[in-house]
Structure formats: structure tokens, C-alpha cells
Amino acid sequence: MHRHWLVLTLALAVALTLGHLVAKPTGGAGLASRASQMPKTQGAAEEQRDTEKAQAIHRVRQAEETPFYSCSCEQDEVIRPVRPYPSGADIAGLQTYLASFGFDPGPVDGVYGPLTAAAVAAFQRSRGLEPDGVLGPRTWIALGRTVASPVAQAPVPPPPGRVEIVIDTVDRTLTVLSDGKPYKRFPCAVGKPSTPSPQGQWKVVSKGAWSGGFGTRWMGLDVPWGKYGIHGTNKPWYIGDAVSGGCIRMFNHDVELIFDWVEIGTPVVICGNPFGPLRNPRRELGPGERGTDVLAAQRRLRMLGFDPGPENGMYEEPTANAVKAFQQSRGLRVTGVVTPDTYDALGLYLFE
Template identity: 45%
Template sequence: MSRYSFPAGKGIAFFLLATLIWFFSGEACYALHNPPCCPDECSVRALYLKKPPFSGSEVRDFQQALQYLGFYRGELDGVYGLQTYNAVKKFQRSNKLPVNGSINVATLRVLKKYFELPLATKTRTKGPKGEVRLEVHIKTRTLIVYDDDKVFKTYRVAVGRNKTPTPVGEWRIVRKAKNWGTGFGTRWLGLSVPWGLFGIHGTNKPWSIGSKASHGCIRMFNRDVEELYEWVKPGTRVTVIGQVFPVRYEDRLVIRRGYKGSDVYQVQQKLRELGYLKSAPDGIYGPATIAAVKKFQKDHDFPVTGEIDIDIYPAIGL
């Protein structure tokens, strides 16, 4: 018998148990659907009162949802402590669920119903007749659909958190997919962001709509993204509008090798405009960008570091 063999019957039972554990964990979502940008979208684990307590963005999302519904009055600290536990019990009691203070499948199912939009009509809104383009406004958390140059419809969305911002810039839709993974709702619209996989998608956390909640993707109510899905195609323009850099130079990052994001992308655009960068911007601070910065620094009598610092930002027009 090999070290991996099991007695007859028990081996099958063990395999089935392991498969179920794997499937209902986030690992199944990753393996089956290759999720693009938001790892916390994949699955929602059971949460309950324990020591040490559960903590993180997932807990904070639930606190936010319960606060919105009037069940939670504490701080949005992302810690599943006594206040959160009691808020969950109040929610369960109010909705005639088993009162155990645990966020489980039954509780989550009822919670979602409060946030999903009702079906207003059996027929969908007729789509735009002209050229469709999209604008996403980070500050207001809205997505605007344009029919030629006229506003056709506006949706509320969730955008990236401050530490995982939604990429600002001019993009295109490059891929459409249905039911890509449980955490991404019912539709996926991939964007042409060169330094990572980002997109517009549905969500299994509808209470997050209208907030900064994602790892960079743009979340919509499932019903909304299903409607939008029918109006766009690969090549549709998507403009994401937001502030990339802090106003004060003192608050800006020193950009160096290995950095990636909208800030790097805008630096590359400026270097390209100034004639120092020949390759297309890709949002990744690699060898070509470093060489371009060094040449700019040398030409303008700056210390040749290859980094973007408080002196280089204004010098290149940022």
C-alpha cells in the first residue's frame, strides 16, 4: 500500500470530502475561472464570533451592509467582534432566520435580496442607437453610457479601494464573458489595461455598490451589468476619470523599478510626449522607462537615479 492509499471506502469518502472543501473554498474559483483582479470576490466564507476574531475587507463589507440596513452602529473596522456578532443576530431575528450570529449561506442569501434591484419591467430597456462609449467617474462612483455624445443612462458602481485603485485612463473593452465566476456576478467585460486584468462585472456583494470596495475592478449590480453587456462590444471605449496623483508633491510616491499602475502609465505618457520614451505606455516601470527617465535627468542636470521623485514630477509636467 502506498503512502497515499486508503482503506476501501474510506479513500472515496476522503476524496469526496477534500473535493467539497476545495470547491467551497476560494481555491476552486481561482482554478476554474482564473479570476482577474479581485481575489476577495471569489468566495464568501462563513464568519462567526471566535478568538482571535475574523478580520479584513470581507468583514468590513458585511459591516457596511448591516450599517446601511440599520442593524450595525459600530465602527467599520473589519473585525468580527461582539458588535458585529450582535448586529448579525438582529438581522437574522428580523428576517426569521436561525439566530446564531454567524454569516452563513442562508443569511447571505437574504442579505443580498435587500440590495439587488427589483425587476421594473419584463422587457429590457432599448439600447442606444448610435456609437456607445462609457465613462466611469471614480469620485461619484458612477458609470455613464453615452449614445453618440448624449448621456443615455447612468449606473451606480463600486470602484477600487485607495490601496487598490481602479486604473484611470482611456481603455477599450477587449473581452465579454458570461458567468465567469461566482464572485464576478453574471457578466464580465474585460478592459485593455496593460499592467493587469481589470474589468467591469457583476458582484456577489451588492451592498458594496456606491463605495470604494474592489481590488481595482468596476462592480455593478448583476441586473445592470446584464443590461450593459448587451449594448457594448469588443472595442467599445471606456474612459475612467479620477485623480491619479495627490495634489501635494510631498505626498506622492517615489516611483522606481517594479512599480505599476495609473501613475506609472501617466509618467510614461509624458515621457513619450517629450520624446524620451519610444515604446507604448504599459503602466509598468521597467528597463525602457528607467532608461528614458535617466536620459531626461541627464539632459536637465538632475541626479541620474532613474526614479520619479518630487523634483521630476513637475519637470515632466505632472
């Protein structure tokens, strides 16, 4: 425990230093589940109403005035065992998860066929749901609540001191601090290498009881170039992986627990990316791009005497002009776009 606390202390120091030094998320493909409608029983009609309600809430959220990027966790889709059978990584994860609780889905092949549907029906029956083998909103919610992580199985009192959060994207853990000391640690899922979780110091600026792809709770962060947050998931088999569009996913039981501990304004530090603020591979940066790599370029430009405008992680005209001036001063091709040679000239290298 002492060693892990030392690591957290160092991680926190690195993240704080990142604020002064330099060193479009894309959603996962949707499941192919738009098959022909099955005859509706009363339960199926209720599922359809739940689906329409969830989709309406999702559309309202997307229509809200939000910054540029939004969390790419998609709305849970209704999946039916109708040919051509839906398939994909989500279903493979579901099959593994069902098998771990004694519901045999057959081969873990990522295909939602009759055997997987029968396992889902058995799961539904065990949870008092209509055993129709259809993955609808109520079944997704039941899956999300199937098991608490080991941390959340016993009652946990609130932290006695000031609450802060440290998220380590390498260990894929979220640690709640109380007066600067570790209080509870939880497993989590983090951003993919192509859509990393935003490193830096943030604050919680919004909270809500949500549903669908966001699980049961949402805590939004003040990342200036997008809508990122800490939230639950109805696909618990992904906890511990780097799979999100940048958000931090937790077991629903865990996010519900810390939701009551976290107030608006709670500090959140995200650290641990072995490549620092950059993506691997380094992407070209030009007008319209946003992220920690843009922020790193802005900070390095300012350090070198070139004004990029606001240091906000958004690649706008002032940043492009500063890049052009920097490129001209270094004898590089003047494009206003950060390419590998410009990264190198700025001193922004990948490191491990």
C-alpha cells in the same frame, strides 16, 4: 439633466485628450474568519461544498495567464460566530446593511458576535436558507441580491443605439451612452486612492458569469498592465465608495442588466481622478511598477525627446534608461527611478 450631460461631454473630451497629453494593487485585508469547524448539518455540508467549489474556481482564475495585476476583490469567506469573533470593516458594513432592512445586529462595532449572527439567521430565514447564522456562499449571494438599485427596479429596454460607457470616479457613477447620449446612469464603487481605477480609453475584451468576490457578472477591460474590469459584488454596502483595487463594482442587479447590452469591443472611458493620471501622494516609479502614472511618465519622456520604449504603463528597462538620460540632461541624480524631483522636472504635478 442638460448640465450633467455637459459635464459628461467635457469628461469624455478630457479622457480622450489624455491619450495624447500628460497632464501593485493590493487587496483589502481578509476577514479573520478561520475558526474551528462547527458540527455539520446537511445544510452546513452543502455550504462547505459550495465553499470548496468557489475556492477551486478562484484558484483556477488566479492560475490563468493574466497580466501582472489582478483585481483585488477577494473571494467571499465563510464567517462563523466563534471566538475570537471575526471583525473588520466588512462586518461593520454588513451590520449597517442588515439594520437597514430591519434585521437588528446590535451595535455597529464591526464584530461578528452572537447578535450579528442572530440578525444573519433572521435574514437567512427570510430568504429560505438554513438559519444557522453562518455567512457562507449562499448567504453572500443572497445578500448581493437583496435589493436592486433604484435604476434597476423597473424593466429597462436595451439602448437603441451604439453603446459606450463613461465611468466618473469622482461622482462614482457609470453612465451608459446610446449613440453618444446618456441612456442610463448607475451608482458604482471605484478604486481606492492607493489603487485607483485606471484612467483612459479602454474596450471590453472579455465577459463572463462569475461568482464570489466578483458578484454575478464580469466584463474585462484591455488595460495592458493588469486585469481590471466592471463586475458585481456581494457586498452592496460598498457601492458609492472608493474601496476597490481598481475595478468598477456595481450592484449585481445593475451589472446583470448592462451585461446584455455590452458587447466585446464596447468602448469604456474612465475619468474624473482629480489628480489626473498620478497617485496621491506620488509614488516612486522604478522597474516593475505599472499604472497610469507610469504611462504618464512614458508619454512625457517621449514628448521631451527621450525614448521610453512602448507606452504601455509598464516600467521596464527602456523606460528606466530614458529616465536616466532625462535625469542626466537636467543635472539630477541619475538613478533611473522617478522621485519627486524627477516628477517636477518632467512637469508631472498633482493638481485639483
